[in-house]
Amino acid sequence: MDVLRTFVSGVELGSFARAAERVGRSPSAVSLQLRKLEDQVGQTLFTKKGRGLALTEAGEILIGYARRILDLNDEARTALRGLSALEGWVRIGIPQDFAETWLPDLLARFQRAHPKTRVEARVDRGAHLVEAVHAGTLDLALTWGRLGNERAEVLQERQVVWIGPESYAYDKAEPFPLVAFDEPCMFRRAAIAALEREKIAWRHVFASPSLSGLWAAVSAGLGVTVRTLEGKPPQLSVIDAREAGLPELGRIELAMHGAGGKADPQVGELTALIREAVAFR
Structure with missing residues (x-):
């Protein structure tokens, strides 16, 4: 179960370095777990894709079963712990x-x-x-x-990141287009504080009471938002802050x-x- 949890966490987070942090293991221990998993199933689960990894056909098959196995395992443990009929x-x-x-x-x-x-x-x-x-x-x-x-x-603490359309390029001649909730919002505050610390002009181009509204605005190319990776739509990308000339955003509890x-x-x-x-x- 631990190996399957690491496998699912790495795929969902898009990084086994992040998965190592999440499950409380070293990156080398996670690599060992994944090699063990490939030995057990007798298939290669990952292939190189740019600087990262992508699932092979066998990996795509296994990820669905892994999620179901973990869900059933967790449900069984919950049921057994709850024999007192809460x-x-x-x-x-x-x-x-x-x-x-x-x-x-x-x-x-x-x-x-x-x-x-x-x-x-x-x-x-x-x-x-x-x-x-x-x-x-x-x-x-x-x-x-x-x-x-x-x-x-x-x-837990999660990394806060800039999220925008794929291949987004920030035009530094214009104020930075921020997509965020209105106040009160911890992510909005983190973004504004970081931008103003670096003296980067910004404007709030889109506000919505719903997260799906923010994702839709970013997908349409109206601007960039600030969140954790939780629930990030697949068509959007994490913007490399250093390459884009944007400030790092730190972590949120x-x-x-x-x-x-x-x-x-x-x-x-x-x-x-x-x-x-x-x-x-």
Whole structure:
């Protein structure tokens, strides 16, 4: 399972160096895992593509099975841990990045493993989710950044990157075209702070309340946005900051906010499952 998790993480992140960091192993240990996996399946899983790696036909076949095997493994462990028949409600807030990627599947597996527990998920901006946790209308929430809540648990740090259309070239004669949410937004703040630190003129060319709206604007060539790699559409590319003459953006915390005090068993179980899932993504 560990080898399959490393394999899936590397493919989803687009880099086994990033996967090594994510799974808490050295790059050499990850390379050894991948060689072991190729020996076990008796097929070459990767081929060179430019400076990176691409899946072979065998790799494409295996990645689908690997995801299903890991999902079933995680669901089985959740079900076995939940033999006490958890009951009640879990109300969770999630950012749009996760609502459109892996978290709905995780919530569905949790629901199947604990059919007497009802899951209510709310997708919203981080600041609104933290307010809802404090107000008692959510049991827990995931946000980018701790958002002023020093009691929030930092699950992970992710690299923040510039994302634009493929082969995007920044015209330095014009203000930098930024696509971002309106305030409050941690990514917008990081981008503006970095641009102003380097004295790069910028303009906010497109704002949207939805992440899909931002992706659509960038895909249409209106400008560049700032996010993590989570949920990046395949038609968009990470812009090499050094080559483009743009500042590095650093990292952002992925935080979990709880209501405080002793959590109900079903809330504690879902919290543990999310911690485990994030550790391998």
